[in-house]
Amino acid sequence: MQTITKTKMPAVTLEERIQLIQIGDEHLRDKIIKVYQPFIKKVVSKVCNRFIDHSMDEYSIGLFAFNEAINQYKTGQGSKFLTFADMVIRRRIIDYIRKESRRNKAIHLVHTEIEDDTQQEESFIEQKAAIEYFEEQKQITERLEQIEAYEEMLKDYGITFKSLSKHCPKHIDARENAKKIANILVSNQALVSYLKEKKQLPIKELLQYVSCSRKTIERNRKYIIALSLIYLGGFYALQPYVEPETF
Incomplete structure (x- = not known):
């Protein structure tokens, strides 16, 4: 049947x-x-x-x-x-x-x-x-103006809002870890220069400053870049996305 x-x-x-x-x-x-x-x-x-x-x-x-x-x-x-x-x-x-x-x-x-x-x-x-x-x-x-500017900046790195939603870590601890990595990146001028020039995450260099594995960074690559760009672009209206979450 x-x-x-x-x-x-x-x-x-x-x-x-x-x-x-x-x-x-x-x-x-x-x-x-x-x-x-x-x-x-x-x-x-x-x-x-x-x-x-x-x-x-x-x-x-x-x-x-x-x-x-x-x-x-x-x-x-x-x-x-x-x-x-x-x-x-x-x-x-x-x-x-x-x-x-x-x-x-x-x-x-x-x-x-x-x-x-x-x-x-x-x-x-x-x-x-x-x-x-x-x-x-x-x-x-x-907020709308900053979102539009942020969206344009993401395009330079081959990232869209749709793809970003797919690569956002599901667990809070994973997201918090990504935020810490993004914070380390934007605090280091050499890493920032690499990101802006290559339009890629300086994974090898980042491993010198973080305790997580290369696989973890690669898995969350787009998310880390997106968080870093919020800092670098001065998008204060999007600041809640890079602030620690409440457990």
């Missing part, structure tokens, strides 16, 4: 679902908005720095902003949809807080009332949210 092998269909990404919505699948739009209501509420609550429930104006604005993000998102723009949606929601909530703050100030001028604790809290939240939003967007921009 012939056995029928079922072919596993590839999972559909959220970004692909957003594309389907943009070409007219309104049923899917409603489903996505419903599924991601907790995400929307979480982002809004973080900006407002307080608990937000479904009855509040801020939550409604978050829903509209999420829907706006669905309409405006473009694939290949350098970020995942949820990152983009987070940014749009934050922007709309901050705009709302600013408008409310201006309205409250206008009422204050008309009635010559002393600004109460609630207005002070809103003003504080507005300033805090605006600062956090600015810093976050600045970090995202810098």
Whole structure:
């Protein structure tokens, strides 16, 4: 009896679902908005720095902003949809807080009332949210720019992000050992010169400074080079990748 092998269909990404919505699948739009209501509420609550429930104006604005993000998102723009949606929601909530703050100030001028604790809290939240939003967007921009520059640098050494993911050591101790080797390399000008000129890892020379075997270095060659380039390129946004991991 012939056995029928079922072919596993590839999972559909959220970004692909957003594309389907943009070409007219309104049923899917409603489903996505419903599924991601907790995400929307979480982002809004973080900006407002307080608990937000479904009855509040801020939550409604978050829903509209999420829907706006669905309409405006473009694939290949350098970020995942949820990152983009987070940014749009934050922007709309901050705009709302600013408008409310201006309205409250206008009422204050008309009635010559002393600004109460609630207005002070809103003003504080507005300033805090605006600062956090600015810093976050600045970090995202810098990180994307550094990732692009890092990707170009890796190409000179015949390394791609895809190949790097395959050569990343699975065990924490192996990754930590590779980081130590990369640190030794970038601290030695002769080894750095060899790496830059030959576009290869100076394995023979490294063996004079490390206790691991040649086989270990060769097995993690691409990973060590990639870590070394983070140091040498000054990619501080990628620094977490070369810092010790928590066991």
